[in-house]
Amino acid sequence: MGSIFHFPTRLIFSSDAAEDLVQELSHVEGPKVALLTDKGIISAGLAEPFLNKLAAAGVPVEVFSDIPGNPNVQDVLPAFEAARKAGSTHVVALGGGSVIDTAKAVGILLGNPGLDWEDLQWGRAKLEKPALPVISIPTTAGTGSESTHVTVIGDHTGFKKGVVHPEVFSKIAILDGSLTLSLPPKLTAATGMDVLVHAIEAYLGKRANPMTDLFALGAIRAAVRWLPEATHNGKNLEARKAMIEAATIAGIAMDQAGLGLDHAIAGPLANTYHLHHGLAVAVLLPPTLAFDAPAISPERWEALREAMRLPASSKPEDFSGWAKKFIADLGLPTRLSEVGLQKADIAKLAESTTRMAMFGNNIRQATAEDCAKLMEEYL
Numbered sequence: 001m002g003s004i005f006h007f008p009t010r011l012i013f014s015s016d017a018a019e020d021l022v023q024e025l026s027h028v029e030g031p032k033v034a035l036l037t038d039k040g041i042i043s044a045g046l047a048e049p050f051l052n053k054l055a056a057a058g059v060p061v062e063v064f065s066d067i068p069g070n071p072n073v074q075d076v077l078p079a080f081e082a083a084r085k086a087g088s089t090h091v092v093a094l095g096g097g098s099v100i101d102t103a104k105a106v107g108i109l110l111g112n113p114g115l116d117w118e119d120l121q122w123g124r125a126k127l128e129k130p131a132l133p134v135i136s137i138p139t140t141a142g143t144g145s146e147s148t149h150v151t152v153i154g155d156h157t158g159f160k161k162g163v164v165h166p167e168v169f170s171k172i173a174i175l176d177g178s179l180t181l182s183l184p185p186k187l188t189a190a191t192g193m194d195v196l197v198h199a200i201e202a203y204l205g206k207r208a209n210p211m212t213d214l215f216a217l218g219a220i221r222a223a224v225r226w227l228p229e230a231t232h233n234g235k236n237l238e239a240r241k242a243m244i245e246a247a248t249i250a251g252i253a254m255d256q257a258g259l260g261l262d263h264a265i266a267g268p269l270a271n272t273y274h275l276h277h278g279l280a281v282a283v284l285l286p287p288t289l290a291f292d293a294p295a296i297s298p299e300r301w302e303a304l305r306e307a308m309r310l311p312a313s314s315k316p317e318d319f320s321g322w323a324k325k326f327i328a329d330l331g332l333p334t335r336l337s338e339v340g341l342q343k344a345d346i347a348k349l350a351e352s353t354t355r356m357a358m359f360g361n362n363i364r365q366a367t368a369e370d371c372a373k374l375m376e377e378y379l
């Protein structure tokens with residue numbers, strides 16, 4: 001089968017997400033909302049405007065805020081039960097990737113009574129009915145979960161196994177940069193680097209097509225321009241707006257085109273040392289770009305370097321050095337030892353990398369030996 005582009009989510013570029021949420025629900029007969037969020041969002045006061053506006057509009061709301069980072073099926077089921085008991089017609093996700101992934105799973109379960117999530121994720125059951133509509137409102141500019149048709153939930157052992165299906169797409173995503181104004185610089189930089197790496201890997205991936213190229217290059221252009229500003233001057237709303245939009249746009253590109261070697265190594269690396277995902281993909285960008293450089297054609301490079309505002313004389317071999325400086329300027333580490341990598345673990349990590357789904361999508365095919373060598377060089 002050829003490469004496909006399918007993106008059904010209604011995107012709202014917003015400057016008042018609570019108002020836009022109420023507006024969207026006003027088109028629906030008798031909506032009842034399950035609002036999924038986490039404790040950090042509640043204590044930061046971010047949920048309040050939503051609750052106030054929904055109450056003023058007479059929309060019943062069931063709030064569920066007990067969603068941890070990296071949710072497992074045990075974390076999803078209570079959210080599902082709360083929404084089911086309340087008779088919810090819509091699931092609203094207010095949070096980062098973990099909240100949005102949970103909401104997408106809850107939407108599937110609400111639409112398919114009796115379905116066992118683990119049966120679905122391990123292929124023992126199929127989706128038969130549509131999901132209930134999910135409205136995603138991201139509060140970080142990072143994972144792009146609001147624009148993908150995958151939800152990654154751990155099974156009862158904690159093993160992360162994604163469910164990929166067109167029914168997983170959010171029905172609506174509301175993108176409001178003001179929700180990210182209070183994110184501290186380190187978190188802004190790490191989540192923003194996830195955006196940039198999604199876009200770069202989607203552009204360089206084997207499944208890239210003319211549509212994903214548009215999204216990937218657009219997100220690269222925005223992240224290169226605005227991530228330093230969002231990191232160093234967090235109150236700049238223009239930068240925050242550009243980054244939350246770039247996260248969604250990069251999400252579309254990576255959802256359709258896939259990822260590459262950076263994310264393939266980042267999975268086992270972040271798991272082993274309990275790293276933030278964005279930090280892991282950031283520190284791995286210089287080594288993986290150095291590996292990829294010989295496989296980047298002059299035509300692909302031309303568009304990429306333009307998006308990155310690099311001079312016409314620059315070459316793919318300069319890409320890795322550029323990434324290293326970009327990351328250092330954000331205040332993030334550029335050596336793998338700085339995030340805890342131990343020499344003794346490299347062989348095992350390299351082996352795990354080759355089992356990651358995105359390993360085969362990289363522009364230049366690597367071996368476990370290549371991965372080990374690259375980690376040693378950037379230790």
Ligand SMILES: [Fe+2]
Nearest residue numbers: 194198277281
């Ligand atoms: Fe990522």
